[in-house]
Amino acid sequence: MRRRHRRLTASADLDITAFLNLMIVLVPVLLLGMVFSQIRMIELNFPGMEAGQAPDAESFRLVVTVLPEGIEVADSDRGLIDVLPVTGxxxxxxxxxxxxxxIKSRMPDKTDVILEVGPDVDYQTLVSVMDTVRSYQAVVAASVVEAELFPDVSLMDAGEDRNLAARPMEGKGEGA
Structure with missing residues (x-):
């Protein structure tokens, strides 16, 4: 007579408590991190002309110059419009x-502006000026909305030795 031997099958117990503890902590942390890391993109255009393209001499070119001493707003035709020095x-x-x-109320179709940035201007100032140039908060039908100013922003470097200009004379026909 033959003996039938049963093979001993031992089932291995998997200990996954460490893995579950990791998942319990990791999943909420990653989900919370997604909410706080939203990225806001600003589309920029860089000044320049295509080959063979001539600049239009009669066009209004708005230039906002950001320096550590203040902000200048200028026009390509008339020159300096206004100077806004840094306050306290x-x-x-x-x-x-x-x-x-x-300026936008006088030229509602204009959407582009050149932002000229000085070498010592910090990043937060640059972003704040870009936000200010692109839109402003307006009240429409009892709610606050973002109204468009000049959304097409082009960046340009200001010269190393560029200083803030003197304020334009009142009553000389300069300014907006």
Whole structure:
């Protein structure tokens, strides 16, 4: 007579408690991190002409120059429009917004602006000026909306030795 031997089959117990603990901690941390890391993109255009293209001499070219000493707003035809020196609170973003709103009311079809940045301007100032140049908060039908100013922003370097200009003379026909 034959003996039938049963093979002993031992089932290995998997210990996955360490893995589950990792997942319990890792999944909520990653989900929370996604909310706080939203990226905001600003589309930029760089000044320059295509080969064979001539500049239009009669076009209004708005140039906003950002320097550590303040902000200049200029026009390619008439020159300097206004100078906004730094105050005790920092750059004059609200005055810049008001000036650009006045310019936009005179030329509603204009959407481009050249942002000339000095070498010692910090990144936060640059982004704040770009936000100020692109839009402003307006009240429409009892709600606050972002109204468009000059959304097509081109970047340009200001010269190393560039200084803030003197304020334009009042009553000489300069300014917006």
């Amino acid at each position: 609170q920092g750059q004059a973003y609200s005055r810049l917004s008001e000036l650009l709103q006045r």
